Amino acid sequence: MYLFIITGIALLISFIFNPKKTLQGLKKAWNKFKNMIIPLTIVLVLVSFALHFMTPEMIEKYLSKGNQVIGVILASILGSVTMMPGFIAFPLSGILKDNNVSYMIISAFTTTLMMVGVLTFPVEQNFLGTKVSIIRNTAGFIMALIVALITGLVFGEIL
Amino acid sequence: MKKKFFYFAAIFIYLVFISISFVIDFEPGKNIGLNFTEYAISLVKIVPCAFILVGLFEVWVKREVVEKNLGKESGIVGYFWAILLGGVTIGPMIVALPVAQALHKKGASMRVIFTYLGASATCRIPMTIFEATCVGIKFTIVRYAASIPLLIIFAAIYGRVLDNRNYSRLDNTAQEN
Known part of the structure; x- marks a missing residue:
């Protein structure tokens, strides 16, 4: 809601100062949006499947057992191919913690969830190009593993 | 096609x-x-507002300003702005992507773009507060302390390589003008 108000005010101020420039800006916005519609629809299709098959309950079931190494690998893969909003992801992390899932595994899951987007790849590709998108996602995955490792060390879960 | x-x-x-x-x-x-x-x-x-704001950004913000603060010669200032900007970005990554593209068009370097995208994913302030309440403050602090330096290191490596090659495939919307 605040976002609508801010956008409205920004548009109004912009329009008062320079109507022509404002229209130009709106046209740019529309062009960007138009280019994104088809890839975004594909992402929505993928996400709608993911939300059905990868429920919080299922993720909880998979991450609540097994050893640390397998757990971290599984968590980072699940985090990469899943898509869920923060208001589901963090309570889920809380539940995982209560089920004695290690911080290292939770860290691997949340970081890949945020950094790596396999499902959102079509949209990312639309904006960044294929090469940069691949680099960014790969780097994000490696980074998530290192962050998980550091988390495990700090909480004394490994070594 | x-x-x-x-x-x-x-x-x-x-x-x-x-x-x-x-x-x-x-x-x-x-x-x-x-x-x-x-x-x-x-x-x-969220998305329509985000796109309108990005459009306004593109027509109003001067190239020199972005180049100076986020460009190839921006140094540590560029990372600082990238993380701050990423931290206050709201909504899913779909919002951060057009912002990144717009910044790059205005002359922001690839290492700043990578840092921004990473920060908008991992360091969003509203999300962080929520995370700390659900999983614990220590976890969040450790995650931040590990993520931010790594983010900068990764962005510096990959970004520098792409910057040196003058990589600019960030706009397949180039035909719009």
């Missing part, structure tokens, strides 16, 4: 699948269809 055709075909098959699911009362199919609309609605609340 081939990709576009493939996308259209996939969307068409999906629509047929969802329609049939509703006709024959196929529960999983119906659920998937509802997920689609639910997610689409959540995006409609």
Whole structure:
């Protein structure tokens, strides 16, 4: 809601100062949006499947057992191919913690969830190009593993 | 073009699948269809505003300003702004992507872009508060302390390589002007 108000005010101020420039800006916005519609629809299709098959309950079931190494690998893969909003992801992390899932595994899951987007790849590709998108996602995955490792060390879960 | 055709075909098959699911009362199919609309609605609340603001940014903000603060010669200042900007970005990554593209068009370097995208994913302030309450403050602090330096290191390595090659494939919307 605040976002609508801010956008409205920004548009109004912009329009008062320079109507022509404002229209130009709106046209740019529309062009960007138009280019994104088809890839975004594909992402929505993928996400709608993911939300059905990868429920919080299922993720909880998979991450609540097994050893640390397998757990971290599984968590980072699940985090990469899943898509869920923060208001589901963090309570889920809380539940995982209560089920004695290690911080290292939770860290691997949340970081890949945020950094790596396999499902959102079509949209990312639309904006960044294929090469940069691949680099960014790969780097994000490696980074998530290192962050998980550091988390495990700090909480004394490994070594 | 081939990709576009493939996308259209996939969307068409999906629509047929969802329609049939509703006709024959196929529960999983119906659920998937509802997920689609639910997610689409959540995006409609944010995405149009984000695009309008990016459009306004593109017409009003001067190239020199972005170049000076976020460009190849910006040094540590560039990382600082990238993380701050990423931290206050709201909404899903779909919002951060057009922002990144707009910044790059105005002369921001690739290492700043990588840092921004990473920060908008991992260091969003509202999200962080929520995370700390759910999982614990220590976890969040450790995650931050590990993520931010790593983010900068990764961005510096990959970004520098792309910057040196003058990589600028960030705009397939180039035809718009």
